[in-house]
Amino acid sequence: MFRYILQRGALALAVALVVSFATFMLLNFASDPASAIAGEDATQEVVERIRQAYGFDRPVLVRYFEWLGGVAQGNFGESYYWNKAVGQLVLERAPVTITLALSALFVTIVIAIPLGAMAALNPNSWADRFALTFAVSAQAMPNFWLGLLLIILFGVMVPILPISGDSTWQHFVLPAFVLGSSSVPAVMRLTRTGLIEVMESDYIRTARSKGYRGLSLLTRHAMRNALLPVVSVLAVQLGQKFGGSVITESVFAINGLGRLALQSILGSDIPTVQMLIFIFAITFVLMNLLADLLNAALDPRIRIG
Amino acid sequence: MTKAYPFRAIALAALMSVAPMSTALAGKADNTLNVSFSEEILELDYNYTTKREYIIISDLIDDTLFSVDPETNEYLPALASGYEYIDDRTIEVTLRDDITFHNGQKLTAADVAYTYNWMIDPESESNAGATHESWLESVEAVDELTVRFHLLNDYPLAIRDLASRVRIRPENTYHVNGEVVRNAAALEPVGLGPYKVASFEPGQELILERYEGYYADSPKGDPAIERIVIRTIPDIGTQQAELMSGGVDWMYNVPLDVAQSMRATPVAEHLSGPDLRVAFIVLDAAGYTDPEGPLTNQLVRQGMNHAINKADIAQYLVGGSAEAIHTPCHPAQFGCVTDIANYEYNPERAKELFAEAGYPDGFPLDLWAYRERPMAEAIAADLELAGVDVNLRYVQLESLNQARANRDIPAYIGTWGSGGTADTAAIASIHFNETTDRNLSGDAELSRLVQAAEETSDQDERLAIYTEAVNLIADQAYWVPITSYSVNYLVSPDLDFPLSADGLPRLYQASWK
Numbered sequence: 001m002f003r004y005i006l007q008r009g010a011l012a013l014a015v016a017l018v019v020s021f022a023t024f025m026l027l028n029f030a031s032d033p034a035s036a037i038a039g040e041d042a043t044q045e046v047v048e049r050i051r052q053a054y055g056f057d058r059p060v061l062v063r064y065f066e067w068l069g070g071v072a073q074g075n076f077g078e079s080y081y082w083n084k085a086v087g088q089l090v091l092e093r094a095p096v097t098i099t100l101a102l103s104a105l106f107v108t109i110v111i112a113i114p115l116g117a118m119a120a121l122n123p124n125s126w127a128d129r130f131a132l133t134f135a136v137s138a139q140a141m142p143n144f145w146l147g148l149l150l151i152i153l154f155g156v157m158v159p160i161l162p163i164s165g166d167s168t169w170q171h172f173v174l175p176a177f178v179l180g181s182s183s184v185p186a187v188m189r190l191t192r193t194g195l196i197e198v199m200e201s202d203y204i205r206t207a208r209s210k211g212y213r214g215l216s217l218l219t220r221h222a223m224r225n226a227l228l229p230v231v232s233v234l235a236v237q238l239g240q241k242f243g244g245s246v247i248t249e250s251v252f253a254i255n256g257l258g259r260l261a262l263q264s265i266l267g268s269d270i271p272t273v274q275m276l277i278f279i280f281a282i283t284f285v286l287m288n289l290l291a292d293l294l295n296a297a298l299d300p301r302i303r304i305g
Numbered sequence: 306m307t308k309a310y311p312f313r314a315i316a317l318a319a320l321m322s323v324a325p326m327s328t329a330l331a332g333k334a335d336n337t338l339n340v341s342f343s344e345e346i347l348e349l350d351y352n353y354t355t356k357r358e359y360i361i362i363s364d365l366i367d368d369t370l371f372s373v374d375p376e377t378n379e380y381l382p383a384l385a386s387g388y389e390y391i392d393d394r395t396i397e398v399t400l401r402d403d404i405t406f407h408n409g410q411k412l413t414a415a416d417v418a419y420t421y422n423w424m425i426d427p428e429s430e431s432n433a434g435a436t437h438e439s440w441l442e443s444v445e446a447v448d449e450l451t452v453r454f455h456l457l458n459d460y461p462l463a464i465r466d467l468a469s470r471v472r473i474r475p476e477n478t479y480h481v482n483g484e485v486v487r488n489a490a491a492l493e494p495v496g497l498g499p500y501k502v503a504s505f506e507p508g509q510e511l512i513l514e515r516y517e518g519y520y521a522d523s524p525k526g527d528p529a530i531e532r533i534v535i536r537t538i539p540d541i542g543t544q545q546a547e548l549m550s551g552g553v554d555w556m557y558n559v560p561l562d563v564a565q566s567m568r569a570t571p572v573a574e575h576l577s578g579p580d581l582r583v584a585f586i587v588l589d590a591a592g593y594t595d596p597e598g599p600l601t602n603q604l605v606r607q608g609m610n611h612a613i614n615k616a617d618i619a620q621y622l623v624g625g626s627a628e629a630i631h632t633p634c635h636p637a638q639f640g641c642v643t644d645i646a647n648y649e650y651n652p653e654r655a656k657e658l659f660a661e662a663g664y665p666d667g668f669p670l671d672l673w674a675y676r677e678r679p680m681a682e683a684i685a686a687d688l689e690l691a692g693v694d695v696n697l698r699y700v701q702l703e704s705l706n707q708a709r710a711n712r713d714i715p716a717y718i719g720t721w722g723s724g725g726t727a728d729t730a731a732i733a734s735i736h737f738n739e740t741t742d743r744n745l746s747g748d749a750e751l752s753r754l755v756q757a758a759e760e761t762s763d764q765d766e767r768l769a770i771y772t773e774a775v776n777l778i779a780d781q782a783y784w785v786p787i788t789s790y791s792v793n794y795l796v797s798p799d800l801d802f803p804l805s806a807d808g809l810p811r812l813y814q815a816s817w818k
Contacts, residue, residue, distance in 0.1 A: 032703030046435070047706065082347055082507075083488065144540075151546045159550050164538045165509070253538040255509050262539075263345060 005289070012285035019281040020274055021064065027270050028060045036268035037080050054080065067274065076278075077271035081264060086275045090257065096166050097256035100179060100249070101241035103172050107180025108187055108237065113230070115184070116191025117218060120226075123196060131192070135185035147178045147251040164253035175252040179245055183237040190233055194226035201225075228299055232291040239287030243280035332554040333799045333817045337532040340812065341544045341553045345508040345537045348491035351472050352424060352433040358557070360725065361810055363472055364525075365513055365533065366496040370398060370417070371468035372524040375805040378639050378727050380464050381524045384412065384473060384497060388464065393762070394456040396463060402450055404520050406475055407501035414446035419476040421454070429479065430487060436470045461762040462730060469726060473497055499528045499813045511535040529816035545795075548573055554797040557810060561624040564793040576794040577625030578804035581635045582722040584623075584680065586613075586672070586785035587736070591747025593712040599659075599668040600715055606782035608658030610648035612691035613684055615787050622680050625791030632786055633732070633778045637806055640729030640758070640771030645779040655691035667692030673717035675702045681718055684787070710742050718787075719743070727807050729771045734759060737774070746783040 027033070034051035051057050070077055076086040119131035154174060155163035162171045198204060199222055207221045245258035257276060264272035332339050344358045351363035372383040388398045404412040421444040424434040440460035445453045456463065472494075479489050492505055500513035513533040521527075538544045538553075541563055547553035549572045559567075559575075568575035588609065592601040599605045615629035631648065634641035659667060670693050674681035678699060685695040700708075708714050723731035736743045739752035754774040758767050778784060794810070796802050802815045 031701065032707075035703035035706060083491075144542075148542050148546075151543060155546050155552075156550045163546055163550070164536070164543050164552070250539045251543055253536070253540070253543060259539065 005293075008285070008289040008292075012282050012289070015285050016278050016281045017068075020068075020278050023274055023277045024064045024067065024270065025060065027268065027273060028063075031268045032056075033080065033268040033270055067271070071278070076275040079264075079269055079272045081267040081269040081272065086271045089260065089272060090275055090279065093255060093257050093260050096254060097242060097245060097249070097258060100172060100175055100245055100254060100256060101238060103176035104179035104183070104241050104245075105234065105238050107176050108183040109234070111180070112184040112187035113191050113227075116188040117195055117223075119188070119192045120195030120199065121218070128192075131188060135188050138181045139185040141181075143178050143182060143247045144251050146181065147174070147248060150174045150178065151251075166252075166254045166256070171252070171254070175245075175248050175254060178251075179241060179248045183234075183240075186233055187230055187237070190230050191226065194229055195222055198222045198226045224298065228295055231294045231298060235287045235291035235294065236284075239284040242283050332551070332797060335532070336530055336817070337534055338530045338555060338800070338812065338815055339547075339553045340533060340535045340555045340557070341538045341547060342535060342557060343537070343539055343541065343544070345539075346511055346535065347507045348488065349494050349502065349505060349511070350488070350490040352420075352431050352474070353487065353491065355432050357725075361557075361812065362511065362535065364498065364809070364811060365500040365813055366494055366498045366502060367472035368497040368523070368525075369468055369470075369472065370400075371464055373465070373468050373727070373807075374524070375727070375807040375809065380468050383468070383524055384417075385467075391453070393459050396454040396456070397447070398452045398454065398467070400450040400452065401520060404497060405518050406495045406497055407516055407518075408475070408495050409518070410475055410495075412473070412497060413449050413476075414452045415449075416476045417452045417473055418444040418446040420473050420478075421471060423479055424471050428485065433471045436466050440466075459760055459762060461760070461764075461767060462728065465726070465728060469724075499523070499525055500533060503532075508537055510537070525811070525813050528813040530812075533812060548795055548797070551797075554800050555802065555812070555815070556795040557792070559793040559795050561793055564625075564795055567795050571798065573795045574798050574800075576796060576802065576804060577791045578794065578808055578810070579626050579637065579806060580722070580790040580792045580808040581637065581725055581727065582720055582790040583630055583635050583732070584677065584718065584720045584787040584790070585630075585633065586684065586716055586718050586787065587743065587745050588783060588785065589715045589745045590781065590783050591745055593745060593747070594715040598715065599662065599664055599670075602662045603781055604658045604662035605664065605668070606785075607648060608655040608662070608691065609688065609693070610782050610785050611651045611658065612655035612693070613687045613785060613787065614650045616650065618680055618683055619788040622677075622683060623788050623790055625793050627791040628789050630786045630789050631779065632775060633736070633784045634729045634775065635723065635727075635732070635789055638723065638727050638729045638732070639764075640733075640768055640775070642768075642772045642775055645776050646782075647779075648782070652687070652691045659692055664692075667694055669694040669696065671696050671698055671715050673698045673700065673705050673708065673714050675700055675705045675718075676720065677718065680787070684718065712742070714745075720790075725807060725809050729775070730759060733771070733774065737778070746778070746781070748777070748781065748783070751777050751783075 034047050034054065034056045038047045038050050055063065067077060078084065079086050079089055082089055115131045115134065119128040122128055151163045154161040161173055163174065165171050204222060207217055212221065245256060246262050249256045249258035250262060260272065261276045264276065342358050344356065346358060346362065348354060349362060349366060351359050351367060368384050370383060370385040372381045374381055384400060384404055385398045386401045388396055391397050400412060400414060400417065406412060421441065423429050424431050425438045425441050440457055440463065442455045442457045445455065447453055454463065474490055475495055479486055481489060493502055499516055499519045501516045503512040503514045505511045515528055515531050538547065541560060544553060544556050545563065545567060548556055564575045567573040588600045588606050589598065590600055590606060592598055619627045619629045630636065632641050632643055632645065636643050659665065670688065672685060672695050674697065681697060681699060685697045688695050705717060709717065721732050733755045735741055737746065737751050737755045738744065739749065744752065751774060754770055758770040761767050761770065792808055794802065799818055800815060801818050805811055
């Protein structure tokens with residue numbers, strides 16, 4: 001197990017390195033950071049002065065390895081756009097995104113799993129069709145559109161929730177619903193499929209013959225096996241929530257890592273984009289590792305390592 | 306032009322039809338003006354920033370020695386009560402004696418001298434210094450209320466610069482315990498303006514409170530609103546919703562389609578103000594890309610001026626108060642005379658001129674552009690109609706800059722905002738002096754005129770020189786001027802917000818109806 005974790009940790013590092021290299025090259029070749037910092041109306045002299053001051057006139061590979069050397073010592077560099085240490089910037093914004101991501105995952109779980117179970121226990125009934133319709137609608141609706149609908153509904157027509165900012169827990173209700181709902185279809189359908197399969201298995205028939213019925217049959221026997229693939233998907237979804245909240249954070253004016261990523265990309269703020277991509281890549285790999293470990297913990301038949 | 310959101314604007318307008326209408330009273334009730342910006346506000350010291358939003362905020366927090374009347378372009382005393390030229394290179398400025406910083410400390414000549422000397426010190430690395438370092442040598446405090454500006458050379462725009470850029474800070478603001486701290490005023494600037502900073506969370510929210518010690522008779526007047534809350538809301542749709550629910554009273558730089566859709570509702574008023582930014586096509590008249598190319602021919606360049614339907618571009622693509630222009634500057638700028646050659650829209654005349662120049666079947670043209678895609682495509686279509694075979698090269702700004710520096714661009718669509726300065730110098734120098742790569746005219750006489758205007762103190766003489774220069778540009782058709790711009794605002798119907806001729810929104814002039 002320990003060896004397995006080490007292997008996956010090394011894989012996470014390798015992924016982060018490859019991603020950081022690709023990002024660094026793409027950002028440098030796709031845009032001119034000196035021009036981006038100088039702004040639209042800057043003269044060529046100002047752009048050149050910035051290029052020299054920030055060292056953009058040096059070879060890109062040299063700058064990449066300098067950056068990497070800094071990272072190895074825990075120094076992610078200074079943001080050109082915000083004029084502060086990137087590490088500090090990310091630490092300031094991370095709590096908001098973590099709160100949003102966990103809230104969104106909570107929304108996904110409380111909607112998708114009961115809905116999936118309801119559909120599985122009543123296959124081809126109106127409840128099943130309702131669940132499927134809900135899943136298809138949620139999957140088809142872009143985050144920004146759902147966000148705007150909820151803003152109009154709960155911010156304008158029935159103004160009971162704040163629609164922009166992140167200063168209170170109420171500010172997270174709508175964005176968490178928007179971000180969480182995008183994962184509902186996958187989780188709901190997996191729950192449904194898994195449960196239908198499990199409900200037809202021999203050990204469930206045995207449990208039924210012993211007199212187990214309804215909720216106790218579902219929670220004590222069926223769910224544990226049916227939710228194995230769901231756990232994996234949830235872990236991956238959590239990884240996506242950390243990196244994929246760009247639109248939601250922008251719509252609801254939430255000052256988190258997603259918005260930071262967007263601003264940094266638009267402003268060609270290479271050090272900040274580099275660190276964010278690094279974090280998102282590592283988070284994603286670690287979430288996959290977490291999914292494997294959780295599966296092993298839930299199902300004794302699975303052995304890791 | 307800002308990004309358009311047609312789908313979302315229509316959707317929100319449709320939803321508005323079923324939404325209950327309520328007038329936004331929250332701001333008026335507690336005399337708080339709620340402002341939203343799409344841009345993040347990260348720092349408050351305009352001496353170290355450049356963007357438009359920062360000017361708007363700095364105008365609330367800070368003051369300058371002089372002020373410019375946006376209607377007449379006259380320089381008015383502000384922190385200074387007056388000035389006098391001791392000689393051509395020494396200006397003596399007298400300060401008012403009733404001015405205090407937001408911390409209660411009295412403004413003295415030492416503060417002014419310190420601020421300017423630090424701004425022009427290369428070690429300061431300030432943005433404001435760049436405007437002054439070419440003409441200002443040093444600043445000296447003569448007594449408590451008298452400051453002397455020692456100039457490096459004759460510079461007629463000195464008072465203009467003293468009226469526009471450097472924000473005065475208390476002495477030693479940027480030197481804390483002997484150490485240089487360039488961002489010392491970034492988060493809590495001690496200003497002299499009508500509003501003081503109550504709280505600031507970078508990127509999120511800025512709360513300003515009216516400064517009760519603000520001096521009487523300021524050109525900014527006596528602000529009516531007690532508190533101004535400025536929030537960053539990146540999504541324009543969310544800003545709309547906040548405006549509809551009363552959470553926002555003033556939206557800036559609103560896309561035209563959004564402004565138009567909201568105009569029809571009773572919850573918002575659409576205001577369209579001018580902007581000193583202008584759009585134009587710069588033509589390689591000098592023949593840097595092709596010494597024998599069609600653009601070296603004056604008739605071809607005049608034909609191109611005839612070929613483009615500027616009025617339709619201004620009305621339908623920019624909208625608001627934008628107007629077609631025929632000047633190589635904004636008509637509101639000093640020196641931008643309008644009684645010059647004006648090539649009316651006439652594609653047939655364009656074809657005639659092309660034929661007369663030896664191009665009866667038109668000619669191929671690489672037209673570069675980096676923003677305003679719809680405008681670029683409309684221009685390309687108009688030129689095609691007149692027989693020009695246009696290859697529209699729509700690229701990133703940095704690619705255009707690089708190609709222009711390498712003299713690889715025969716024609717490009719450019720825009721210029723003049724930094725909000727209502728003087729032709731702010732656009733002419735950067736585009737027509739002999740050293741800039743933006744100057745594709747190759748006209749030494751034109752560069753000489755632009756330089757002469759920079760070195761002349763006499764305003765009448767400057768006007769005469771710019772008249773000559775602007776006429777020369779128009780006669781030679783070095784540019785194809787296209788349109789001015791407009792800035793759209795959505796404001797609460799309860800708010801009285803006057804617009805200024807120079808396009809700068811002055812929030813201290815806002816009041817409740």
